Amino acid sequence: MKIGFLQLRPKFGEVKENVRSALSLLKNVSDATIVLPELFNTGYLFRNLEELKELAEPINRGYTVPALKKVAKQRGLNLAFGMAEVKNRKYYNSSVLITAKGKVYSYQKTHLFDREKLFFQPGTKAYQIYPVDGTKLGMMVCFDWIFPEVTRILALKGAQIILHPANLILPWGQDAMRTRSIENRVFSITANRIGTEKRGNLSLSFSGRSQIVDPKGNILASAGERSESLKIVEIDAREAQDKMVTANNDLFKDRKVSLYKSLVGRNTG
C-alpha cells in the first residue's frame, strides 16, 4: 500500500484557503493513505476561546470534512488530519481519518500541549484502532509523542501504522517517534507543519521534518524544515506484525506485565 505525509504551512484562520491548498497539492495522488498536520485547516495559535469558537467545526457538518470526503472517495484516498472540533459546545483538538469508502473516524487529543489547555478539552475516549482495507491504523496527535503509553497501547491493540498529525515545536519529537516505531515495531507517519505564526504578542515556529518510519527504525521518507512537501512510499503493512527483534525476542511477549502495575497507579508527579 502507499502511505505518505503532506507537510504544510497553513494560514491562520483561512480554513477554505488551507483546505483548497492542501487538495491542490494532492491533485495527482490516488489510492494512498496520506497524513496532514494537526489543525491544518485553522492554524494553531488561537489567542482566546472566541477565536476557537469561530473556527471550530463539527466533524461531519462543517466545511472541512465534507470537502475532503468528496476527494477521498473520488480518488481512493484515506486522509488523516487535525482539526478543531466542536461537539456539545465543547472544543477538541481532534484528528480525523476519512476513508476512501466514506467512513469517518476521529480521535480527540488526550495530552494537550501548553496553552491548548486554555481552550480545548482533553479527549476521554482512547485509543482506538481503525481497520481500513485489512490494515489496522491508529491515531495520535502531536504532543502525545512524549507519552510512550499512547503508541504502546495502539500497538498492543494491533495498530500497524500510527498516523501522527503534528504541529511540533520542541526539537525532540521526530527522534522520539523513531524510537516509538522501534520499541513497538510499527510504521509511523508524522505529518508536521512549517512556518511561524505571530498573533498579537504570541509567536511560535514549527519544525517541519515530517517523516515516515518503518518498524525497524528506518526513515523511509523525510522532509526539510522550510518547504511544503508531499512524500509517498510503498510499504507492506504486514511487516508490523513481526515483533521479533532477535530469534528469541518477541517484543510484546517479552513484556513483563506483572512488573508494570505502577504504570497505572496513582500519579506520583
Place this chain on the structure above:
Amino acid sequence: MKIGFLQLRPKFGEVKENVRSALSLLKNVSDATIVLPELFNTGYLFRNLEELKELAEPINRGYTVPALKKVAKQRGLNLAFGMAEVKNRKYYNSSVLITAKGKVYSYQKTHLFDREKLFFQPGTKAYQIYPVDGTKLGMMVCFDWIFPEVTRILALKGAQIILHPANLILPWGQDAMRTRSIENRVFSITANRIGTEKRGNLSLSFSGRSQIVDPKGNILASAGERSESLKIVEIDAREAQDKMVTANNDLFKDRKVSLYKSLVGRNTG
C-alpha cells in the same frame, strides 16, 4: 555531584584482569558515581551453561564485589556495573550498585536478550530505587532500553538518575535512551562496551558510544565506538525533579492513567 561512565573492552573469562584493568582506569577518580558496562568482569558471549557456571559469582562472596567495594570505600565512589550472578543455583544477568558507604544493591535483568535466555533467569523483583546521599538512583540493564515501561516505572518511583550498564549490539539503544531521558525528565548514564567477541562460531560486536543525557535531552558526555573511555560530568540531580515541559505541562501529572489500563492487560503479542 559527579557522575560518569567507564566504557571498557573486557576480555572473555578474565575476571581478575578485567576488574584490575577497570580499577586502574579509575585510579585518579574519587567522590563520583560511575557506571561500568554489563557483564564487565566476565565478558558477554557464553557458549553454554557450563561456561556461565564457571564465571558467575554470588554478589557478596565472589572476587568482583569485594574488590570494588574496597576501592569504593577508599575513594568515595558509587560504582554500578553488570556481572553474572549465581544465587540458589540460578543464574542472573545482574547490575550491582556499590555505594561509598558500603551498601550493595542489585537488580536482576528482567528483559533478557537473545541467547541470554538459554542460560539466565529473568529477574522477578523490580524496579527499585536506591537512595544514595540524598539522590535517588534507578538501575536497568542493556536491552531493558527497548521497553519504555522500565525507565518510566523507575522515574515514577522517583529516580533522578538511571544507571544503565550495557553491551549494546543493536544500533538504536543510545538514541532511545535519549528519548527515555526526555520522556521522563531524568538523567541517564549508559555505559556500553566496545570490541568484538569471537567464541567458536559465535561472534558479536559492541557499539560503544556510551553517553550521559540530562533531563532535557542534552548529551552531556559521550564516547566513541573504538576506545576505552572514562567521562565524568558535574550535575545537579535535583534538575530531574522538574517535570515541567512547558508552563502548563507537568509530564507526570499530565499522564492519563485511566486510559492506560491495557498496558497491564494480557499480552496481545
